[in-house]
Amino acid sequence: MRTGFTFMKAFYLWFVISSAFCFSCSEEKVDSKVNPYTFRQPANFPQAVYTFENNPVSQKGFELGRALFYDPILSADSSIACANCHQQAVAFADPVHRFSRGVMDRSGTRNAPAIQNMAFQRVFFWDGGVKHLDFVPINAITSDLEMAEKVADVVEKLQRSPSYVNKFNEAYHEQPGSQKMLYALSQFMNLMVSANSRYDHYVRKEGELLTSAELKGSQLFTAKCSSCHATDLFTDGSFRNNGLDPSFEKDNGRERITELAEDRGKFKVPSLRNVELTSPYMHDGRFKTLQQVLDHYAAGVNNSETLDPSLKKDEVLGIPLTEEEKANIILFLKTLTDRDFIRDKRFSIPNE
Secondary structure, three states: OOOOOOOHHHHHHHHHHHHOOOOOOOOOOOOOOOOOOOOOOOOOOOOOOOOOOOOOOOHHHHHHHHHHHOOHHHOOOOOOOHHHHOEHHHOOEOOOOOOOEOHHHOEOOOOOOOOOOHHHOOOEOOOOOEOOHHHHHHHHHHOOOOOOOOHHHHHHHHHOOHHHHHHHHHHHOOOOOHHHHHHHHHHHHHOOOOOOOHHHHHHOOOOOOOOHHHHHHHHHHHHHOOOOOOOOOOOOOOEEEOOOOOOOOOOOEOHHHHOOHHHOOEEEOOOOOOOOOOOOEOOOOOEOOHHHHHHHHHHOOOOOOOEOHHHEEOOEEOOOOOHHHHHHHHHHHHOOOOHHHHHOHHHOOOOO
16 A cells, blocks of 8 residues: 555545544444454553544444455456455565555555554554545555556445445445445454554563563663654654665655655654564565664664664764674564464454
């Protein structure tokens, strides 16, 4: 999924206006302690920012979103589904391709990011080109390098499908339409909360202990990495130039959206949750291992006008790290792996 299409502003205006008339799509009030289709706020996370008042999660809405996520009907030739580039076993990232693959095996220009903890994010994609989760799928659907389809044509296909007509009626009591299609996909993604790693159990005092090496890694991470990978989301949501290249002719990052020279070469700071699983790393997938990532920060940072100040202190580039420190940081990062998340049957391909 990526950013930027000419009709987005008009679509956004229509969507916001129409959304004002749908403040609740859920028909039932349930006990969040027992209902698996209710959004739950992890105790150690910042507050979620998604507009649940417009689109609360319901079981039928969630199940519709899951069906759409795994269905190649969203693509022009019915060959590509969201799940092609976002696989549950690796926290809904792509373990195979540096750049996402679309219809007719077309290659994208950026690595497909993991889908997790979406309800806590204010901007999306490597360049922040979308500011609301409800609009994220549009970019993949309409991109010539991905699904290469039109939203109106997707809706037409859904309206011709007896199965989807029934699913939309069960979830929303209406025929398939673009707004409810996007709402359903958001409901599915909003429940993709990854907050059940060893680290989470440790910080919430739920009986988990970390090894001495992992604790050393945690201390090193706090001292050397947490200014960007902040909070228990392990990202501050900002855009930074982390010294991958000295110039940015191939991809100028955030500048593509803001048209500001000061944003040249800046990309969104990714969450490090499940980072053990989400290789390859960086916006262009250039690194295959966490060792390579830390080697970059220790000795591979390139200088440029927009390089983040945290990577250029006293005219010294990068973050000083010994091999032992790198090893301990990697051990700590592996405590962020949430095995329950990647095995959760709610997020798996539907049986039907």
